[in-house]
Amino acid sequence: MEALRSHQRIAPGRLKRSRRLRVIAITFGASLLATATTASFAGVASGSWYGPYSVGGYSYKNVATISTSSTLDQGRVKVQVQSGSAPTGWMGTEPRAFRYSTGALACQGPVTYSASVAVSLETGCAFTAATGVGYYANGFTHGWNGSTYKRWGSYNSPNQNG
């Protein structure tokens, strides 16, 4: 009887401790899982820079970037002058994104030209990535050579899951 009373006195403390440990463990695990999975399915990945290549007396390089998030998925491409600034309208970007498994075009943007004297120009096209599916960006950049526009492709960005 005395032993039973003793057990009844101790049990609530043990129970409380056990519950609290469980709450802490679940909070830690859920937080870890939520962060890791969300971040792995949403992120930004850039390819290597392509270039330098020369158009109209300016030396350029370009890079493609894939960006996925819960709000906006984009294929992006950036062109940059190696030194100095290019005149207004001399640089253009044409972003694209592809689904890795099929090569199907997920989005493509129109050619956007630099609206001022600039050292770089970057644009994106928007698409809705399927969850857990890989996409990459691959775009074109355009440069004025004094009489016409020349088009240069970028390297592919790495694959990024939606």
Place this chain on the structure above:
Amino acid sequence: MRLENLSRTAFVGLTAGCAVLGAAVGISLVPHLPGGAAQASDAQIESKPPSYGGYETNANGLTFGSAVEEATVGQLPDLIAVEMADGTVAYIYQRDLVAAQGETPSSPTQAIAQQQERLDKARERGQRGIQAFQADGVTPAGLWYGFSPAVGTVEESVSDR
């Protein structure tokens, strides 16, 4: 200090700390998970761009395939593979994509003027889809809305550097 003896406030604080710690561990694991955010190294890039085996030709003599193959084939296919909203693959005519792009400007001044005109039209009309087809180029497969106005334009001048 024993866990069961902590005040309610201290316990809530401890739990919040564990949540932050869990998030930190989660973030540190991201680069090691498939599809995790990554900055490509040269090795990744040199691990070959994907190849989709060139273009196929349908019964009507039209080529169809991925626009990425232009780099190896030398030209775009007649029918370009696109991803539809439901995840299926359909095809749009190359000529329709070129038409959506508009004419190549003949000077930087014209490029800027055309760009402004295109933006004004897009604001006025909203986004328009391009008719997509099955690989036969005849059977309609809905409208493809992937040709979108540019988003997140960033133009950097010398003073920004």
